[in-house]
Amino acid sequence: MTTSPNADNGALLSDVLARIGDKWSVIVICRLDGRPRRFNELRRLAEGITQRMLSATLRRLERDGLVRRTVYATVPPQVEYALTERGRSLHMILYQLVDWTDDHLSGIQASRAAYDAAHAAPPEPRE
Amino acid sequence: MTTSPNADNGALLSDVLARIGDKWSVIVICRLDGRPRRFNELRRLAEGITQRMLSATLRRLERDGLVRRTVYATVPPQVEYALTERGRSLHMILYQLVDWTDDHLSGIQASRAAYDAAHAAPPEPRE
DNA sequence: CAGAATCCCGTAGGATACTG
DNA sequence: CAGTATCCTACGGGATTCTG
Numbered sequence: 001m002t003t004s005p006n007a008d009n010g011a012l013l014s015d016v017l018a019r020i021g022d023k024w025s026v027i028v029i030c031r032l033d034g035r036p037r038r039f040n041e042l043r044r045l046a047e048g049i050t051q052r053m054l055s056a057t058l059r060r061l062e063r064d065g066l067v068r069r070t071v072y073a074t075v076p077p078q079v080e081y082a083l084t085e086r087g088r089s090l091h092m093i094l095y096q097l098v099d100w101t102d103d104h105l106s107g108i109q110a111s112r113a114a115y116d117a118a119h120a121a122p123p124e125p126r127e
Numbered sequence: 128m129t130t131s132p133n134a135d136n137g138a139l140l141s142d143v144l145a146r147i148g149d150k151w152s153v154i155v156i157c158r159l160d161g162r163p164r165r166f167n168e169l170r171r172l173a174e175g176i177t178q179r180m181l182s183a184t185l186r187r188l189e190r191d192g193l194v195r196r197t198v199y200a201t202v203p204p205q206v207e208y209a210l211t212e213r214g215r216s217l218h219m220i221l222y223q224l225v226d227w228t229d230d231h232l233s234g235i236q237a238s239r240a241a242y243d244a245a246h247a248a249p250p251e252p253r254e
Numbered sequence: 255c256a257g258a259a260t261c262c263c264g265t266a267g268g269a270t271a272c273t274g
Numbered sequence: 275c276a277g278t279a280t281c282c283t284a285c286g287g288g289a290t291t292c293t294g
Contacts, residue, residue: 013153093224178258
């Protein structure tokens with residue numbers, strides 16, 4: 001840890017999470033890994049995303065310097081989106097969360113089921 | 128990396144981020160580090176949180192097995208919240224994000240300023 | 255002390271239609 | 275192809291009040 005990490009960084013972290021904690025940012029970042037992608041290509045890769053949200057997500061990521069937008073003045077307009085160095089470094093951190101998720105998702109789902117069973121409408125808790 | 132991580136885990140990751148990407152979860156998790164805390168104690172530590180959101184956040188975290196709730200049948204009712212093992216393991220991952228944020232926040236803010244300057248209302252882009 | 259219930263509002267985000 | 279513009283709804287989340 002480069003800093004004394006405990007108390008106050010929670011709020012700082014919230015800034016980042018507020019940024020990437022939305023529905024699509026992380027998915028787009030993951031889909032941008034490896035090579036640049038074009039708009040409609042991304043649209044297909046990020047299944048379920050709408051034009052509107054893809055557009056908005058990319059603009060935010062670009063504003064934060066996580067994604068670079070390159071326009072080629074070709075006959076059918078062509079635009080490429082690619083991760084910047086900063087975006088790639090974030091992507092590597094996110095992999096840790098992917099791993100954590102892989103390791104804990106089933107356990108979480110089990111916890112949820114148990115919690116719901118214990119708390120949901122116990123009709124007559126027959127003694 | 129324990130898994131081939133690329134494409135499809137984005138959606139999986141989104142599940143986790145949807146869970147902890149809200150306004151308060153991460154802050155509460157960070158404030159729960161070290162030792163258990165009581166409700167109003169947490170309320171003071173997570174500055175700005177309302178009862179309603181603290182309550183809801185804790186319930187969700189408990190449901191996911193990230194936090195354990197312990198009730199002591201004392202005269203004034205006393206309830207303690209503590210990170211579970213799973214919660215602690217997540218907390219450690221989050222520290223990586225804290226570090227990343229520390230390293231990149233100023234750069235991000237600079238990017239935002241540059242982006243805004245470049246895109247905001249160029250009244251007459253005097254040639 | 256530790257919360258549940260109620261009310262209310264802003265915004266994320268989906269569907270759809272239009273444009274350079 | 276690569277978007278922008280509108281419209282609309284669901285839900286996160288704040289303020290306030292009530293309770294075991």
